[in-house]
Amino acid sequence: MNLEFSAEDLAFRDEVRAFIDKSYPAQLRGKQDEGDELTKDDFLSWHKVLAAKGWVAPAWPVEYGGTGWSQTQRYIWSEETARADCIRLMPFGLAMVGPVIYTFGTPEQKAKFLPRILSGEDWWCQGYSEPGAGSDLASLRTKAVREGDDYVVNGQKTWTTMAQHADWGFFLVRTDFEAKMQEGISFLLIDMKSPGIEVRPIITLGGEHEVNEVWLDNVHVPVANRVYEENKGWTCAKFLLAHERVGIAGVASSKRGVEKLKAVAATEMEGDRSLLANPFFRRKVAELEIDLAALEYTELRTLAGMAAGKNPGPESSVLKIKGSEIQQRLTELTLEMAGHYGAPYYRGFGEGDNEHPIGPEWANRAAPSYFNTRKTTIYGGSNEIQRNVIAKMVLGL
Amino acid sequence: MDLSTTETQGMLRDTLARFLADNYSFDARQKMLASPEGRDPGIWRALSSELGLTCAPFAEELGGMGGGAIENQIMMEELGKVIAIEPWLQTVVAGGGALVAAGGPLAEAVIPQIIAGEAVIAFAYAEPQGRYNLADIGTTAKSDGSGYVLNGHKGVVYAAPWATHLLVTARTGGGRRDRGGVELFLIDATTKGISRRDYPTVDGFRASEVYFENVAIPGEALLPGGIDLIERVVDECTIAVCAEATGIGRAMLAQTQDYTGQRKQFGVPISKFQVLQHRMADMLVEAEQIASMALMGTLRLDQEAAARKAAVSMVKAKVAKSIRFIGQSAVQTHGGIGITVELAIGHYFKRATMIEGQFGSADYHLERYEALTMPAST
Numbered sequence: 001m002n003l004e005f006s007a008e009d010l011a012f013r014d015e016v017r018a019f020i021d022k023s024y025p026a027q028l029r030g031k032q033d034e035g036d037e038l039t040k041d042d043f044l045s046w047h048k049v050l051a052a053k054g055w056v057a058p059a060w061p062v063e064y065g066g067t068g069w070s071q072t073q074r075y076i077w078s079e080e081t082a083r084a085d086c087i088r089l090m091p092f093g094l095a096m097v098g099p100v101i102y103t104f105g106t107p108e109q110k111a112k113f114l115p116r117i118l119s120g121e122d123w124w125c126q127g128y129s130e131p132g133a134g135s136d137l138a139s140l141r142t143k144a145v146r147e148g149d150d151y152v153v154n155g156q157k158t159w160t161t162m163a164q165h166a167d168w169g170f171f172l173v174r175t176d177f178e179a180k181m182q183e184g185i186s187f188l189l190i191d192m193k194s195p196g197i198e199v200r201p202i203i204t205l206g207g208e209h210e211v212n213e214v215w216l217d218n219v220h221v222p223v224a225n226r227v228y229e230e231n232k233g234w235t236c237a238k239f240l241l242a243h244e245r246v247g248i249a250g251v252a253s254s255k256r257g258v259e260k261l262k263a264v265a266a267t268e269m270e271g272d273r274s275l276l277a278n279p280f281f282r283r284k285v286a287e288l289e290i291d292l293a294a295l296e297y298t299e300l301r302t303l304a305g306m307a308a309g310k311n312p313g314p315e316s317s318v319l320k321i322k323g324s325e326i327q328q329r330l331t332e333l334t335l336e337m338a339g340h341y342g343a344p345y346y347r348g349f350g351e352g353d354n355e356h357p358i359g360p361e362w363a364n365r366a367a368p369s370y371f372n373t374r375k376t377t378i379y380g381g382s383n384e385i386q387r388n389v390i391a392k393m394v395l396g397l
Numbered sequence: 398m399d400l401s402t403t404e405t406q407g408m409l410r411d412t413l414a415r416f417l418a419d420n421y422s423f424d425a426r427q428k429m430l431a432s433p434e435g436r437d438p439g440i441w442r443a444l445s446s447e448l449g450l451t452c453a454p455f456a457e458e459l460g461g462m463g464g465g466a467i468e469n470q471i472m473m474e475e476l477g478k479v480i481a482i483e484p485w486l487q488t489v490v491a492g493g494g495a496l497v498a499a500g501g502p503l504a505e506a507v508i509p510q511i512i513a514g515e516a517v518i519a520f521a522y523a524e525p526q527g528r529y530n531l532a533d534i535g536t537t538a539k540s541d542g543s544g545y546v547l548n549g550h551k552g553v554v555y556a557a558p559w560a561t562h563l564l565v566t567a568r569t570g571g572g573r574r575d576r577g578g579v580e581l582f583l584i585d586a587t588t589k590g591i592s593r594r595d596y597p598t599v600d601g602f603r604a605s606e607v608y609f610e611n612v613a614i615p616g617e618a619l620l621p622g623g624i625d626l627i628e629r630v631v632d633e634c635t636i637a638v639c640a641e642a643t644g645i646g647r648a649m650l651a652q653t654q655d656y657t658g659q660r661k662q663f664g665v666p667i668s669k670f671q672v673l674q675h676r677m678a679d680m681l682v683e684a685e686q687i688a689s690m691a692l693m694g695t696l697r698l699d700q701e702a703a704a705r706k707a708a709v710s711m712v713k714a715k716v717a718k719s720i721r722f723i724g725q726s727a728v729q730t731h732g733g734i735g736i737t738v739e740l741a742i743g744h745y746f747k748r749a750t751m752i753e754g755q756f757g758s759a760d761y762h763l764e765r766y767e768a769l770t771m772p773a774s775t
Contacts, residue, residue, distance in 0.1 A: 129733070132661070133662075134662060134732055134733065135662050135663075135667075135732070136662035136663045139662070139663070139664075158733075159733050202737050202739070203737065203738045203739075204736050204737055204738065205736050205737070205738060205743045205746070205747060207738075211733075269526065270528050270530070271528075271530060271533060271574060278760070280760040280763065280764065281760065335750070335754075336754065336758055336760070339528045339529065339754060339758075340523045340528075340552055340553040340754070341525070341552070341553065342599070342751070342754060343553050343555075343598040343599060343600070343604065343751055344553065344596050344597075344598060344599075344604065345596060345597045345598055345599045358594070358596055358606060359525065359552065359553075367599040367747075367750065367751075368599065370750065371599075371736065371743070371746070371747060371750070372736065374725065374728050374729070374735070374736050374746075375733070375736055377729055378729065378732050378733055378735075378736070379733070382729075382732065383729075384670075384672055384673075387672075
């Protein structure tokens with residue numbers, strides 16, 4: 001056991017760096033630098049570059065289109081993409097439904113959906129939460145009734161991220177109303193262009209349109225689009241939630257966030273001293289870095305376990321709790337750093353709008369990001385639920 | 398010792414609370430924010446000329462009721478309960494406070510206008526480079542015959558788009574960050590050479606970057622007192638936003654209590670879960686401490702400068718942390734709905750967050766408190 005990279009690893013790192021440097025979409029980079037809102041095409045531009053290279057799904061088994069990288073190479077990949085400030089790929093296809101399909105799907109489902117997830121042809125969304133079923137997800141009421149070769153689905157989902165762009169959604173629906181809570185649920189893949197689906201925006205505190213309500217009114221879904229057995233969808237749901245929690249730690253992007261924070265704090269002056277020289281502020285930055293190191297090595301241990309064939313279990317709740325808190329702390333410190341210039345409300349400029357922002361550019365999104373990032377301790381199973389998972393599943397309380 | 402309010406003060410609170418209950422629903426506030434002006438000027442008219450509340454903190458000889466800081470505390474607390482975007486802080490506390498402290502003909506002329514609701518004042522004290530240092534000022538006021546000429550840039554001036562007057566800090570002499578040479582001026586907001594870039598703020602107000610280019614102002618615009626006066630005015634403002642935080646904190650707790658009583662998961666109202674009960678209990682603990690500190694600060698505003706500053710910094714350092722805890726806890730307890738624009742709670746959270754940094758962050762005030770009370774040994 002050691003912490004050093006081998007010569008092969010270092011060569012791989014150089015290869016990755018050179019690739020990102022050469023291939024990262026210039027237009028996307030420009031928009032990120034300007035703080036412009038990113039469109040569906042922007043998100044897909046990087047996805048497609050990676051798909052063409054065969055690097056879009058490092059975590060997948062090679063037979064389905066994975067890279068076959070070692071755990072260390074995957075670590076290097078996430079480090080380097082964060083270091084180069086590459087956007088995070090949409091997780092709904094690659095990190096969520098993809099693994100469910102290759103683990104539980106039929107050969108037909110694998111052949112139909114996996115290539116289109118890899119290519120970016122299909123944009124996916126997640127139909128889990130309902131107005132009455134949040135933390136208590138198993139109480140969901142959206143129902144699917146069998147009618148010949150179809151299910152007819154009725155109900156309402158909420159907090160559906162990026163559903164406004166989605167071609168397909170994976171939905172948890174109730175197929176048995178008599179069964180105990182978790183037992184009557186099925187996992188359906190639904191074409192978002194089906195008649196009877198309506199997507200309504202939910203606007204969040206920073207002014208963003210990220211999440212939606214999805215209404216389903218007599219939506220016909222072929223039985224062939226059910227993954228795994230009828231009434232056994234909870235198995236897929238649990239599998240997916242554990243996977244989601246690992247990715248949710250966001251170590252690499254938080255490290256990048258800390259670097260950005262320190263770079264700005266080193267130049268942001270408070271009289272004669274930089275903010276990074278302010279003993280109060282630097283102490284908080286140091287504490288954040290230390291928390292992040294603890295998270296990083298906890299994640300590395302979890303990933304090593306996964307590489308050895310262990311599915312991520314309830315321990316992934318540790319990653320979710322600490323990862324989300326660190327993401328929030330980063331936005332808190334950025335907002336503190338902004339001082340008075342946290343107050344002006346900045347929506348992000350549309351293309352062709354060249355009005356100067358108010359105050360320093362890095363401060364423009366400080367407050368909206370802080371407000372928006374409150375979501376991290378709520379989504380993916382709230383941190384209260386994660387503690388329940390640890391208490392029950394790990395501690396056996 | 399007596400911590401009770403007078404009958405008159407109680408009536409003031411009731412009058413404002415009743416008016417706001419009738420006129421400042423969340424929906425009404427949202428409509429004001431969405432309007433071109435970003436507010437309903439009729440509300441300010443009602444508070445001043447109709448209900449006569451703006452006269453509360455001013456001396457009787459100027460048409461006031463003879464009140465002061467306690468009256469401001471009461472008003473700010475009630476305004477906080479509905480996250481009002483009315484310019485009480487800027488007009489009555491900052492503008493009125495500066496005029497009361499400075500006295501003279503300008504005070505005699507403008508205070509009656511504040512009371513009548515004719516004058517709306519914005520406090521232009523911050524500068525882009527200055528952070529919370531009130532003496533870090535690049536805006537200059539050059540003596541020119543009987544008056545001054547202003548040049549410079551003031552940042553994030555709340556209520557400037559609505560203002561008839563600007564309360565401006567500027568340097569008549571000394572180097573950047575020297576305490577000497579900083580003065581306070583009250584000027585007509587329409588004076589030639591003033592330009593603004595207006596924008597909404599994240600907490601629902603309107604504010605501006607204000608630019609002064611060879612703005613000629615009369616000598617009488619100077620309110621004598623220099624940096625000491627400015628610090629006093631800012632201290633009064635600081636306590637006023639802490640009083641506002643009292644109202645906001647209590648409202649957020651009440652809304653969270655209410656929501657958790659209605660929201661059911663796992664077959665029961667989520668208020669039945671002990672982890673949420675303890676969190677709400679902690680929110681109450683913090684809300685009570687905000688109220689206590691706002692009161693302490695209010696009562697110490699008339700102490701001599703060093704004692705006053707130390708007290709104000711204690712208050713703000715504590716309130717900034719407590720209101721952050723309450724806001725974050727309220728949103729977390731609401732869950733996803735707490736970060737949408739649909740529900741009031743998120744809007745309270747936004748104002749609460751801005752109060753944390755307004756007139757100095759917790760760190761700034763801790764440092765000021767330490768410097769005042771625990772001078773470094775040599």
